[in-house]
Amino acid sequence: MTEVHHTHDVHAHGHHAPPPPRTGLRRLTGAGWLRATWMTILFGAIGFGLVVGLRALAGWDPVLQWDVLATVAFMTTAPLGFLAGLGAFDYWVYYVSGRPTRPEDHSGHGATRWSDYFRINTDHKVIGVQYLVTVFVFFILGGLAAMLFRAELAQPDLQFVDGQAYNGLISMHAALMIFLFIIPAFAGLANFAVPLMLGATDMAFPRLNALSFWLLPIAGLMLVASFLAPGGAFASGWTAYPPLSTEAPMGQIFFNMGVQWAGASSIMTALNFLVTIITMRAPGMTFWRMPLLVWANFTTSLLVVIATPFIAGSQFFILFDRIMHTNFFEVQEGGYVLGYQHIFWFYSHPAVYIMMLPGFGIISEVVAVFSRKPVFGYRLMALSLMAILVLGFSVWAHHMFVAGMADWLRVPMMVTSMIIAVPTGVKVFSWLATMWEGRLHFRTPMLFALGFLSMFVLGGLSGIFLASVPIDVHASDTYFVVAHIHYVLFGGSVFTIFAGIYYWFPKMTGRMYSEGLGKLHFWMTFVGFNGTFFPMHWVGLQGMPRRVADYAAQFGNWNLVMTIFSFLLGISTVVFLYNMIVSWARGPIAESNPWRALTLEWQVSSPPPIFNFDEIPQVVGGPYEYGVPGARHAVLHAGAATTEVREEEVVR
Amino acid sequence: MRRGSIVRMVIYGVLAGTVASLIAVLVPWLPTSASEEMDRITFTFWFTTVICIGIFAIVAAIIMYCVLKFRAAPDDERDGPPVHGHTGLEIAWTAVPAVLVTAISVVSAIVLAQNDDPGSDPLRISVTAQQFAWSFEYPGEGEQRLRSGELVLPVGRKVLLTMNAQDVIHSFWVPEFGQKKDAVPGIDTTLVITPKRIGSFSVVCTELCGLGHATMRAPVSVVSREDYDAYLARLASPPRGGGGQQGAETGEQVFNAAGCGGCHAFEPAGSDSEVGPGLDDLAGAAQNAGLGLEEFVLESIVEPDARIAPGYQGDVMPQTYETTLTAGQLDALVQYLVEGQR
Numbered sequence: 001m002t003e004v005h006h007t008h009d010v011h012a013h014g015h016h017a018p019p020p021p022r023t024g025l026r027r028l029t030g031a032g033w034l035r036a037t038w039m040t041i042l043f044g045a046i047g048f049g050l051v052v053g054l055r056a057l058a059g060w061d062p063v064l065q066w067d068v069l070a071t072v073a074f075m076t077t078a079p080l081g082f083l084a085g086l087g088a089f090d091y092w093v094y095y096v097s098g099r100p101t102r103p104e105d106h107s108g109h110g111a112t113r114w115s116d117y118f119r120i121n122t123d124h125k126v127i128g129v130q131y132l133v134t135v136f137v138f139f140i141l142g143g144l145a146a147m148l149f150r151a152e153l154a155q156p157d158l159q160f161v162d163g164q165a166y167n168g169l170i171s172m173h174a175a176l177m178i179f180l181f182i183i184p185a186f187a188g189l190a191n192f193a194v195p196l197m198l199g200a201t202d203m204a205f206p207r208l209n210a211l212s213f214w215l216l217p218i219a220g221l222m223l224v225a226s227f228l229a230p231g232g233a234f235a236s237g238w239t240a241y242p243p244l245s246t247e248a249p250m251g252q253i254f255f256n257m258g259v260q261w262a263g264a265s266s267i268m269t270a271l272n273f274l275v276t277i278i279t280m281r282a283p284g285m286t287f288w289r290m291p292l293l294v295w296a297n298f299t300t301s302l303l304v305v306i307a308t309p310f311i312a313g314s315q316f317f318i319l320f321d322r323i324m325h326t327n328f329f330e331v332q333e334g335g336y337v338l339g340y341q342h343i344f345w346f347y348s349h350p351a352v353y354i355m356m357l358p359g360f361g362i363i364s365e366v367v368a369v370f371s372r373k374p375v376f377g378y379r380l381m382a383l384s385l386m387a388i389l390v391l392g393f394s395v396w397a398h399h400m401f402v403a404g405m406a407d408w409l410r411v412p413m414m415v416t417s418m419i420i421a422v423p424t425g426v427k428v429f430s431w432l433a434t435m436w437e438g439r440l441h442f443r444t445p446m447l448f449a450l451g452f453l454s455m456f457v458l459g460g461l462s463g464i465f466l467a468s469v470p471i472d473v474h475a476s477d478t479y480f481v482v483a484h485i486h487y488v489l490f491g492g493s494v495f496t497i498f499a500g501i502y503y504w505f506p507k508m509t510g511r512m513y514s515e516g517l518g519k520l521h522f523w524m525t526f527v528g529f530n531g532t533f534f535p536m537h538w539v540g541l542q543g544m545p546r547r548v549a550d551y552a553a554q555f556g557n558w559n560l561v562m563t564i565f566s567f568l569l570g571i572s573t574v575v576f577l578y579n580m581i582v583s584w585a586r587g588p589i590a591e592s593n594p595w596r597a598l599t600l601e602w603q604v605s606s607p608p609p610i611f612n613f614d615e616i617p618q619v620v621g622g623p624y625e626y627g628v629p630g631a632r633h634a635v636l637h638a639g640a641a642t643t644e645v646r647e648e649e650v651v652r
Numbered sequence: 653m654r655r656g657s658i659v660r661m662v663i664y665g666v667l668a669g670t671v672a673s674l675i676a677v678l679v680p681w682l683p684t685s686a687s688e689e690m691d692r693i694t695f696t697f698w699f700t701t702v703i704c705i706g707i708f709a710i711v712a713a714i715i716m717y718c719v720l721k722f723r724a725a726p727d728d729e730r731d732g733p734p735v736h737g738h739t740g741l742e743i744a745w746t747a748v749p750a751v752l753v754t755a756i757s758v759v760s761a762i763v764l765a766q767n768d769d770p771g772s773d774p775l776r777i778s779v780t781a782q783q784f785a786w787s788f789e790y791p792g793e794g795e796q797r798l799r800s801g802e803l804v805l806p807v808g809r810k811v812l813l814t815m816n817a818q819d820v821i822h823s824f825w826v827p828e829f830g831q832k833k834d835a836v837p838g839i840d841t842t843l844v845i846t847p848k849r850i851g852s853f854s855v856v857c858t859e860l861c862g863l864g865h866a867t868m869r870a871p872v873s874v875v876s877r878e879d880y881d882a883y884l885a886r887l888a889s890p891p892r893g894g895g896g897q898q899g900a901e902t903g904e905q906v907f908n909a910a911g912c913g914g915c916h917a918f919e920p921a922g923s924d925s926e927v928g929p930g931l932d933d934l935a936g937a938a939q940n941a942g943l944g945l946e947e948f949v950l951e952s953i954v955e956p957d958a959r960i961a962p963g964y965q966g967d968v969m970p971q972t973y974e975t976t977l978t979a980g981q982l983d984a985l986v987q988y989l990v991e992g993q994r
Contacts, residue, residue, distance in 0.1 A: 088874065162926065163863035163865070163934070167860065167863070193867055197710065213888065237860050241859075241860075243837060243861065244862060247820070259764070331821045331837045337821065337837055371722075372724070372730070373732035373735065374734055375733070376735065376736070376738075377736075377737040377738075377742045378737070379737075403836070404835075404836045410764065411757075411764065414760060414761070415754075415757050418756060418757045419750065421753050422746060422749050425745060425749040429741075432714045432715065433738075435714075435718040435731055436718060436722070436735075437735070439720065439722065439728055439730055439731065439732050440719070440722045440724055442723065450719070454711075454715060457711050458708070461704040464703075464756060466755055468700060468760040468765050469764045470696045470760055470830075471693060471697050471760070473831060474693050474694070474830045476832060477858035490724065537681075538679055541882075541917040542682075542683055543683055543856065544826075549866045550866040550867060565821065585674040596729070625734065626731040626732065627734035628734040631734075639989035
């Protein structure tokens with residue numbers, strides 16, 4: 001990441017030398033890790049003092065109420081102190097306090113050395129990489145949790161962990177994979193790719209973008225830290241149904257609050273994407289000329305903005321019942337426990353599309369490029385995303401067919417759940433038609449795209465079984481559901497994340513990954529994945545419930561098979577990490593456009609210049625005009641305009 | 653599309669369909685049905701499976717064909733034909749799946765209506781779930797309610813279960829019956845089951861309910877109508893006098909009926925759960941408490957949080973056994989535990 005390929009003059013500023021090293025007191029007061037450290041402690045102490053002081057004044061017993069202290073001091077004020085110390089709020093504080101801001105100072109942009117990734121950085125490309133590296137840390141932690149409980153499940157009875165530890169591990173696995181891996185991994189990929197694809201110099205709100213990233217490690221640490229809480233980690237599943245969660249030990253609060261921080265990060269990023277996509281498209285980039293990845297992130301961001309406040313609310317209800325003695329879910333006081341499930345799933349069903357639509361976008365890019373053909377039915381592809389967005393809000397109660405909710409709600413929710421398979425099917429058939437008669441190149445991203453297509457179809461079909469109420473009544477809360485969710489979230493989302501990472505790796509790092517290791521990673525993942533999750537369909541329907549540490553002896557052999565394959569899946573991740581790390585450090589230098597793609601990010605150097613484009617490109621056609629003689633997506637030279645296109649002027 | 657390619661596509665499709673059908677038929681996917689509701693669920697399952705195998709075969713055939721037929725040489729830099737879409741095809745693959753899922757919806761809705769129908773005169777049994785045990789209440793003579801830790805059902809009679817939970821959400825499922833419903837604190841939920849096969853099964857809790865979730869089971873028997881009446885008569889016989897787990901007289905019966913084995917290991921009863929402390933060697937704990945063994949065991953049952961065994965948490969075991977068991981049953985249970993010490 002050392003070379004900067006082009007200078008740029010759009011913004012009338014040159015490249016910046018790093019600021020002079022600070023000395024003395026300014027080291028303590030200047031934004032950075034040192035200030036973050038003491039401000040975290042100071043703000044934590046202020047929160048602590050507030051709670052203790054007010055409780056002492058009011059004469060409440062006990063003064064040291066750890067549930068409240070953890071919520072206020074450890075999980076609210078201390079993280080705010082950390083963000084302030086790191087410098088996330090500096091510009092805004094200067095602005096509101098009337099001090100001179102630094103509008104022309106772009107020192108927050110770009111990365112010239114590794115430490116630039118560890119500060120508040122407003123460059124969307126740096127933030128994209130920050131996201132991806134962070135989420136893979138949590139991917140590894142979540143994966144290790146899974147391997148631990150798979151080891152426990154290798155044989156019936158309890159061997160390694162007790163009930164509390166087991167429930168903690170499964171809850172942690174799901175929470176990390178959903179909130180700290182899949183959702184932010186897509187945010188990271190989109191952060192890198194979307195502004196480039198739009199022909200924009202950055203996101204609409206770069207400082208907000210930096211803030212949303214830094215909320216994420218805070219959320220992740222909060223979830224993981226719950227292992228240290230008295231009583232152990234949160235152990236009521238990632239769904240955290242009350243009254244189990246309202247009566248659980250203190251670790252539950254770490255989940256309640258961790259979700260708030262991750263959710264805030266999601267919402268801010270989504271708003272940023274919406275404004276960026278609506279207002280910062282390059283001249284000529286109409287909505288019908290946007291790459292489908294951009295469409296996908298547009299619809300995803302709408303989902304995030306509308307739905308995420310609901311999970312925030314649901315977790316606050318739990319928290320309030322615990323520490324404020326409200327009675328949302330306290331049955332003896334008139335609480336209604338099913339209310340939680342409705343609110344929770346009103347977010348968490350759209351969340352499965354938040355975790356899938358960006359992947360659809362990635363697959364559209366990859367399949368078109370590696371088939372050398374235009375995306376089949378581009379407009380219907382975009383419209384089906386919008387259809388999923390709308391229908392996604394009308395299916396939440398299919399998670400509650402056996403929950404004891406109003407009976408009449410089941411058939412309408414079944415019908416909408418069935419109908420949402422139609423736009424999803426349209427996408428699958430369109431990808432197949434895109435490959436038809438194409439010239440297919442099976443590079444690693446394309447292998448993961450094909451893996452995604454086949455696995456996601458299986459996950460979609462098992463979804464039809466679960467949408468049917470009578471079948472769901474039998475299969476609900478069993479390993480069949482575990483199989484289904486992993487076919488759509490691993491075979492679906494995670495495969496697309498890998499496809500996207502391999503696809504944009506040369507653009508992000510300027511280097512090429514090892515194709516051989518990439519293919520090895522794919523095949524290990526594909527085999528390990530199917531070996532782990534396919535037998536779950538069967539043991540589930542036969543009678544094995546989910547979330548059990550111990551199970552009937554008749555399922556012993558199959559569980560052993562699943563455990564063995566799950567370890568293969570674990571090892572495949574080592575291959576992936578080795579490939580990424582070594583290729584990033586020492587891989588061969590990548591060309592600017594190794595895949596011969598037409599979208600804008602491939603028309604600039606690898607990695608792209610600090611402000612992406614020397615001149616804002618002029619978009620003149622669709623993004624996937626492969627095989628169309630003379631067709632262009634964009635012209636990258638100001639003034640060349642649409643009338644005359646001269647090949648030599650195109651910046652490559 | 654030339655005729656050769658169509659033939660190859662069809663071959664791939666038939667191949668994929670056959671493999672999927674073999675997997676569908678050779679693996680016993682669903683447990684052997686023991687209720688009329690499960691029969692209908694099984695029918696819905698196979699109806700959906702046939703449609704899904706068809707869709708899977710088509711998709712798999714196209715993927716296989718594309719991978720084998722359209723592979724480009726690495727140095728081939730040409731593009732494919734610039735086909736942007738085909739309105740007819742796009743309408744077809746929107747409309748056909750819509751029709752298919754609508755068909756599945758209609759079948760499912762009809763089956764659901766039948767599976768939910770309690771009929772005019774169902775046998776009404778109440779189910780109570782608590783961490784980590786099930787208990788059942790049968791209608792006796794007149795207003796009498798008979799309690800047991802075992803679910804016994806007469807074959808061929810529609811049963812309407814009315815369920816409730818005392819602490820957190822649990823879920824009632826007998827895999828062979830197919831039907832499932834959560835037991836929710838604060839509201840009554842219902843479930844219809846028509847057992848059709850005599851045999852022994854097990855209630856499985858399928859909603860995560862805490863430490864002992866994995867071991868929250870209860871025995872289920874489907875018996876002839878005569879045997880059911882005999883069972884009720886046994887429940888109705890002494891000990892009389894309200895409350896208690898009727899029919900449970902010996903300590904062992906009480907132990908099982910009250911669900912002790914769901915959490916505690918106790919060798920004579922054959923339970924090995926590790927949710928709560930084991931009960932095989934209580935002498936030391938009684939000594940530490942400064943109580944006689946019998947005294948200690950009784951206190952631990954009726955006032956479980958009085959002393960917490962090292963390594964365990966309080967507020968897990970129900971504190972209601974003094975009222976849900978009769979004095980005689982408590983006595984029998986204490987004797988059973990004391991006599992079973994190593």
